[in-house]
Amino acid sequence: MKTLSTTSLLFIFFLILMASCQSSQPTFSKRGETYRSAREIAAAKRQARRANKNGGRASETLASKDRTSKTRIRNPRNMEQNVATVIKTARSYTGTPYRWGGTTRVGMDCSGLLCTSFESINVTLPRTSDEQSRFGKEVKLKHLKEGDLVFFGANRFSREVTHVGMVTEVISDKEVKFIHASTSLGVIENNLYSDHYQRIFIKAVRPSI
Numbered sequence: 001m002k003t004l005s006t007t008s009l010l011f012i013f014f015l016i017l018m019a020s021c022q023s024s025q026p027t028f029s030k031r032g033e034t035y036r037s038a039r040e041i042a043a044a045k046r047q048a049r050r051a052n053k054n055g056g057r058a059s060e061t062l063a064s065k066d067r068t069s070k071t072r073i074r075n076p077r078n079m080e081q082n083v084a085t086v087i088k089t090a091r092s093y094t095g096t097p098y099r100w101g102g103t104t105r106v107g108m109d110c111s112g113l114l115c116t117s118f119e120s121i122n123v124t125l126p127r128t129s130d131e132q133s134r135f136g137k138e139v140k141l142k143h144l145k146e147g148d149l150v151f152f153g154a155n156r157f158s159r160e161v162t163h164v165g166m167v168t169e170v171i172s173d174k175e176v177k178f179i180h181a182s183t184s185l186g187v188i189e190n191n192l193y194s195d196h197y198q199r200i201f202i203k204a205v206r207p208s209i
Contacts, residue, residue, distance in 0.1 A: 082121045082209060083147035087168050090117040090179045090187075097186040110164050110181040114149065117166070123209050129164035136207040141192075144170055149205045150178050150192060156199040163200075167192070 090113060099107020103116050111129045118125045126132050133151045144150075144167050152163040165180030168189060176192040190197060 079209070083145075085120050086117045086147060087166070087179070089120040090114070090166060091168070091189075093117075093187045094179075094189070095186055096181070098181050098183045108181045108187055113179070113181045113187060114164060114166055118207070118209070121209065123207070125207070130161045132164055132207075133161045133203060133205060136205040139204050139206050141176075141201075141204060142173070144176055144192075144204055145206070146170060147207070147209075149207055151202045151205070152197065152200040153202050154200070158200070159202060161202055165190075165192075167204075 093105065093108055093113060093116070096105050096108045098109060100109050101112065102108045103112040108116070111125075111127060111132055114132060115125045115127060126135055129151060132149060136149070139145075139148060146167055146169060148167045150165050150167060151161045152165075153160055154162045163180065165178040167176055167178045169177040171177065174193045177189050178192050179187065179189045181187050182190075192198070192201070
């Protein structure tokens with residue numbers, strides 16, 4: 001009787017052991033796949049999540065760079081509108097008498113006229129004509145465009161900038177209108193290719209706007 005009971009207990013224990021072993025078999029790997037332990041599968045999942053996260057950040061970074069690059073591209077149409085606004089503002093002062101240091105309709109000097117005109121598009125120019133001659137890239141006469149600044153000396157032998165104007169209209173190779181505050185006639189437009197201004201012309205600059 002004791003032998004039978006012992007045998008029964010051993011048999012039951014064996015069944016329990018078998019069930020325990022079966023339940024510990026991996027349930028993560030699909031049929032037909034190479035066996036991987038639970039630890040290996042968990043590690044693979046963590047690695048996949050990190051890869052997806054980093055990939056998402058990379059794509060966001062690229063998208064951010066694309067957006068940044070687009071915002072840095074200057075719109076030529078906006079540039080033309082800005083130049084037109086500056087010229088319109090300068091012309092509104094036509095006839096204003098010359099006044100050294102002036103920046104109003106009561107009186108205007110040459111560099112003051114440009115400072116006031118460029119303020120219309122929120123661009124701050126240096127105050128003197130000499131400083132303005134370094135505000136941008138130098139351009140040749142044949143490449144002049146509306147909005148370019150033109151600089152002059154006191155006489156044909158001087159290389160010191162003492163006067164400035166702004167191109168308002170390019171009509172032909174020999175007719176380029178510029179506006180400036182003349183000491184004798186106030187704010188006026190003249191032809192850059194007239195003999196007088198060709199003799200004292202020093203340089204032209206395309207302002208950094």
